[in-house]
Amino acid sequence: GENVEQHPSTLSVQEGDSAVIKCTYSDSASNYFPWYKQELGKRPQLIIDIRSNVGEKKDQRIAVTLNKTAKHFSLHITETQPEDSAVYFCAASSDGQNFVFGPGTRLSVLP
Amino acid sequence: KAGVTQTPRYLIKTRGQQVTLSCSPISGHRSVSWYQQTPGQGLQFLFEYFSETQRNKGNFPGRFSGRQFSNSRSEMNVSTLELGDSALYLCASSWSGRDKETQYFGPGTRLLVL
Numbered sequence: 001g002e003n004v005e006q007h008p009s010t011l012s013v014q015e016g017d018s019a020v021i022k023c024t025y026s027d028s029a030s031n032y033f034p035w036y037k038q039e040l041g042k043r044p045q046l047i048i049d050i051r052s053n054v055g056e057k058k059d060q061r062i063a064v065t066l067n068k069t070a071k072h073f074s075l076h077i078t079e080t081q082p083e084d085s086a087v088y089f090c091a092a093s094s095d096g097q098n099f100v101f102g103p104g105t106r107l108s109v110l111p
Numbered sequence: 112k113a114g115v116t117q118t119p120r121y122l123i124k125t126r127g128q129q130v131t132l133s134c135s136p137i138s139g140h141r142s143v144s145w146y147q148q149t150p151g152q153g154l155q156f157l158f159e160y161f162s163e164t165q166r167n168k169g170n171f172p173g174r175f176s177g178r179q180f181s182n183s184r185s186e187m188n189v190s191t192l193e194l195g196d197s198a199l200y201l202c203a204s205s206w207s208g209r210d211k212e213t214q215y216f217g218p219g220t221r222l223l224v225l
Contacts, residue, residue, distance in 0.1 A: 032212045043201065043216040044154075089154060096205055096212030098167055099144060101154040 002027040004092050006102030013080050014110050021105045023090035024072040030092040033073045035064060038104075039086045047088075048075070080109045113138065115204050115217035123223045129190040132220045136183050136204030142166075143185040144214065145177060148199040157200075160185050161207055189222075197224045 003026040013019045025033075031052035036044035050057045050064045050073065057064050061080075066073040077084055090102040116135045124130050136143050144167075145157040156169040160179035177187045183204075189196055199221050205214040 034212075034214065036216075043218045046213060046215065049213060091214075093212055093214075096142065096207045096214075097159065099156065099203075099214060101146075101156075103153045 002030060002092055002094075002098060002100040004090060004100045004102040006090055006105055008105060009103065010106045010108070012108045012110060015080060015082060017080055019075075019077045019080050019084070019107055019109075021075045021088055021090070021107070022072060023074070023092075023102050024070075025092040025100075026071065027092065027094065028068075028071065029094045031095065032093045033064070033066060034091050034093070035075050036089045036091065036101075037086045038089065044089060077107075080107075082109050082111055085109045115202060115215050117200075117202055117217040117220050119220060120218065121221050121223075123225065124192050125225050126192055126194060128192050129188065130192060130222060132187045132189075132200055132202075132222075134185045134187070134202035134204075134217055136185070136202075137215055140204035140206050140215075141183050142205045142207035143179060143183065144203045144205075145185070145187050146201045146203065147171075148201055148219070149197075154201070157187070192224045194224050197222060 006023045034049035037047045038044040061078045063076040087104045089104045093099045118133045142161045144159040147155045159167040163179045174190045179185045199219045201219045203214045203216045
């Protein structure tokens with residue numbers, strides 16, 4: 001089955017700096033890769049996703065890149081703000097089934 | 112459109128009891144997945160239902176079961192509760208059509224087993 005690894009497990013950055021979180025997956029059939037942000041005590045919220053026919057996608061300060069050959073995808077947050085502090089989860093899925101999540105990255109943005 | 116809802120939000124049970132959790136998906140979504148979230152294990156997949164049928168199942172014992180109704184609402188049942196079952200139980204719904212895989216989470220049910 002699919003296995004998703006995520007690094008780093010914790011990340012601290014200064015406000016205004018960039019943050020990068022990387023994930024790898026094992027199943028070449030996976031074709032949909034969402035990223036979720038979970039603030040303390042709240043549900044995971046989808047923040048960006050990418051499908052296998054796209055190499056990069058941007059939404060304001062957030063971008064995701066996908067390398068299908070290497071089976072890895074990354075989340076990039078630029079100009080980080082204190083409200084970006086949360087746990088971020090990556091996931092891999094095949095056609096909307098079998099969502100497998102990474103273990104999460106705790107991002108702290110220091111003022 | 113209303114989001115995914117889960118009831119109850121909080122629950123306290125004792126060992127050996129059973130519990131039933133409920134999830135109402137976003138209108139039109141036919142797939143409902145259940146996850147267990149704990150600090151140590153992260154998000155672990157329990158099972159997924161689509162059109163009243165269990166389509167996928169994670170590595171959890173048979174004490175964990177579920178079902179889905181014709182209106183796509185889903186219930187999850189845990190029998191003979193153990194202390195280790197204390198967790199946040201999240202459900203997520205999606206259209207499950209080919210180009211609409213986006214999965215949306217409910218607020219979760221926080222279960223404490225004493």
